[in-house]
Amino acid sequence: MYDYKEVWKEKIAEALTQALKNSGADSGGxxxxxxxxAEVPPNPDMGDIGFPMFGFAKLFRKxxxxxxxxxxxxxxxxxxxxxxxxxxxDRAETVRxxxxxxxxxxxxxxxxxxxxxxxxxxxMVEFSSPNTNKPLHLGHLRNDILGESISRIxxxxxxxxxxxCIINDRGIHICKSMLAYKEQGQxxxxxxxxxxxxxxxxxxxxxxxxxxxxxxxxLEEGGLDKKTAxxxxxxxxxxxxxxxxWESGDSETVALWKTMNEWAVRGMKQTYVRTGxxxxxxxxxxxxxxxxxxxVLKGLERGIFFREADGAVAVDLSAEKLDKKILLRGDGTxxxxxxxxxxxxxxxxxxxxxxxxxxxxxxxxxxFKVLFTLLDKLGFPWAKNLYHLSYGMVNLPEGKMKSRExxxxxxxxxxxxxxxxxxxxxxxxxREEAVGEPEAVAEKVALGALHYFLLQVSAAKDMxxxxxxxxxxxxxxxxxxxxxxxxxxxxxxxxxxxxxxPQxxxxxxxxxxxxxxxxxxxxxxxxxxxxxxxxxxYNDAVASAAANMDPSVLTAYIYELAKAFxxxxxxxxxxxxQDAELAQARLALCRGVLLVLQNALELVCIPFLEAM
Ligand code: ARG
Numbered sequence: 001m002y003d004y005k006e007v008w009k010e011k012i013a014e015a016l017t018q019a020l021k022n023s024g025a026d027s028g029g030x031x032x033x034x035x036x037x038a039e040v041p042p043n044p045d046m047g048d049i050g051f052p053m054f055g056f057a058k059l060f061r062k063x064x065x066x067x068x069x070x071x072x073x074x075x076x077x078x079x080x081x082x083x084x085x086x087x088x089x090d091r092a093e094t095v096r097x098x099x100x101x102x103x104x105x106x107x108x109x110x111x112x113x114x115x116x117x118x119x120x121x122x123x124m125v126e127f128s129s130p131n132t133n134k135p136l137h138l139g140h141l142r143n144d145i146l147g148e149s150i151s152r153i154x155x156x157x158x159x160x161x162x163x164x165c166i167i168n169d170r171g172i173h174i175c176k177s178m179l180a181y182k183e184q185g186q187x188x189x190x191x192x193x194x195x196x197x198x199x200x201x202x203x204x205x206x207x208x209x210x211x212x213x214x215x216x217x218x219l220e221e222g223g224l225d226k227k228t229a230x231x232x233x234x235x236x237x238x239x240x241x242x243x244x245x246w247e248s249g250d251s252e253t254v255a256l257w258k259t260m261n262e263w264a265v266r267g268m269k270q271t272y273v274r275t276g277x278x279x280x281x282x283x284x285x286x287x288x289x290x291x292x293x294x295x296v297l298k299g300l301e302r303g304i305f306f307r308e309a310d311g312a313v314a315v316d317l318s319a320e321k322l323d324k325k326i327l328l329r330g331d332g333t334x335x336x337x338x339x340x341x342x343x344x345x346x347x348x349x350x351x352x353x354x355x356x357x358x359x360x361x362x363x364x365x366x367x368f369k370v371l372f373t374l375l376d377k378l379g380f381p382w383a384k385n386l387y388h389l390s391y392g393m394v395n396l397p398e399g400k401m402k403s404r405e406x407x408x409x410x411x412x413x414x415x416x417x418x419x420x421x422x423x424x425x426x427x428x429x430x431r432e433e434a435v436g437e438p439e440a441v442a443e444k445v446a447l448g449a450l451h452y453f454l455l456q457v458s459a460a461k462d463m464x465x466x467x468x469x470x471x472x473x474x475x476x477x478x479x480x481x482x483x484x485x486x487x488x489x490x491x492x493x494x495x496x497x498x499x500x501x502p503q504x505x506x507x508x509x510x511x512x513x514x515x516x517x518x519x520x521x522x523x524x525x526x527x528x529x530x531x532x533x534x535x536x537x538y539n540d541a542v543a544s545a546a547a548n549m550d551p552s553v554l555t556a557y558i559y560e561l562a563k564a565f566x567x568x569x570x571x572x573x574x575x576x577x578q579d580a581e582l583a584q585a586r587l588a589l590c591r592g593v594l595l596v597l598q599n600a601l602e603l604v605c606i607p608f609l610e611a612m
Pocket of ligand 1: 126129130131166168340358360
């Protein structure tokens with residue numbers, strides 16, 4: 001992709017090198033384009049790019065404004081503004097550069113959305129990581145789409161990305177669903193009940209929670225406080241017994257566990273397929289939960305950890321301004337952090353990543369701080385490259401969508417109701433025939449709405465998911481962007497069919513029929529110029545989303561692109577342009593927008609639609 005900033009960085013680096021030579025200073029080699037930084041001036045009247053000269057003052061032994069003035073005298077198209085060298089781009093040249101590169105016959109869209117800033121890096125991304133006692137819920141949807149999108153963005157920057165998921169398939173929570181099923185549901189299956197298999201498992205978890213509440217309430221009446229009452233409830237004791245049986249390998253318990261986990265995981269995988277999420281590798285806690293123990297014992301031998309009076313192994317993290325932390329219980333069993341130590345080490349053995357990103361909710365911030373500190377203390381050099389991509393809670397507006405437990409809503413239910421709403425809209429607008437397959441289109445609109453809404457807020461913030469707002473066709477939403485894609489597609493389609501164009505020009509191609517390029521320089525109005533410049537900034541947006549590990553940088557870019565396109569579409573007639581060559585150039589611009597839009601939507605997991 002043509003990058004006008006890079007072009008100018010090169011020009012300026014060269015001019016700086018030359019000026020340094022001329023001044024007779026001991027330059028110590030050439031100034032490289034990478035040393036030159038580019039900014040956008042605060043107001044377009046000041047130029048299109050601004051280059052600060054602060055970084056060169058020492059080398060030149062001159063004040064930045066003097067250096068700017070020096071260069072401005074040598075480089076046509078530039079102007080010194082205080083310590084900045086500002087550049088006013090040559091519109092015709094830049095438009096030709098950007099659109100020419102984007103649409104040139106050989107390999108249309110070459111290098112598009114591929115800034116390659118992470119070439120050669122191995123990055124592992126862990127996300128979703130569900131527990132197998134209930135289906136995925138709204139919080140997972142945010143997690144999943146952050147993980148999937150950031151993985152796609154990092155890969156676009158040239159990284160070798162490995163997406164992994166750990167399925168937390170053991171522990172007391174699973175035993176709760178198992179117990180309820182064992183006592184009340186034997187013989188029933190997801191098939192016999194006609195229920196999606198992960199939902200089937202979740203329903204038993206709900207049944208357990210309800211029954212436990214009743215038992216605990218009775219105990220509370222007898223004078224116990226809530227926590228003690230729940231801990232002493234017979235159901236809880238039986239669930240713990242089931243966990244002991246699982247740990248001792250009791251065959252009947254293990255068989256039930258296998259069956260129910262298979263149901264849970266099968267159902268979740270269907271939801272992943274539905275939402276366009278995938279993994280390169282699954283880890284299962286049941287296979288990894290013993291891994292960390294040895295590492296902790298090794299740390300104990302080396303004096304990094306210590307033993308408590310009751311036999312537990314602990315670590316003192318006061319020097320790191322963290323609390324004391326237990327790593328192995330007195331009875332030798334491991335805890336959450338122990339497992340994470342083991343899993344991280346085995347992952348690095350499996351695939352020696354340069355970086356590992358954990359997409360996990362913000363309530364686990366402290367856990368990951370401790371984990372990273374411990375791995376560092378244990379001497380793993382890669383511990384410095386672990387990163388917690390922490391995200392906030394997602395809530396639904398009060399009363400909008402009822403969930404089964406009153407607090408969370410199942411991912412599938414939410415997508416179903418979004419699809420229903422989208423379908424109603426398609427019917428209300430009598431677009432069923434035009435869109436071809438209304439059901440399939442409604443599903444894609446639903447996913448577009450959901451994913452865009454979730455990604456457009458920066459991850460760290462808590463947010464409110466408003467289903468109705470997410471589906472609005474005019475506003476900063478996924479469907480609005482999908483609609484823009486459909487509108488451009490249909491415009492290009494029309495151009496293809498339209499015979500009676502001015503001078504019968506063939507507008508179906510970007511070239512003018514003589515094999516040459518369209519006359520891009522005709523695109524000289526402000527609306528056209530802004531749109532082309534926005535296209536030219538695409539690779540930068542991708543690189544910046546990757547550097548900040550923040551897909552919202554990209555959603556914001558797409559929205560800017562949509563606004564710039566709207567303005568162009570409003571200001572500039574296309575098919576009805578007076579001049580055939582101008583019409584061609586504008587159609588070519590539309591093709592360029594479509595290419596960038598499709599590429600960008602893919603990175604933020606929004607399905608593209610030809611018609612809607
Ligand atoms: N399953 C866990 C939960 O639901 C999240 C696991 C996060 N990943 C990790 N490596 N600790 O809270």
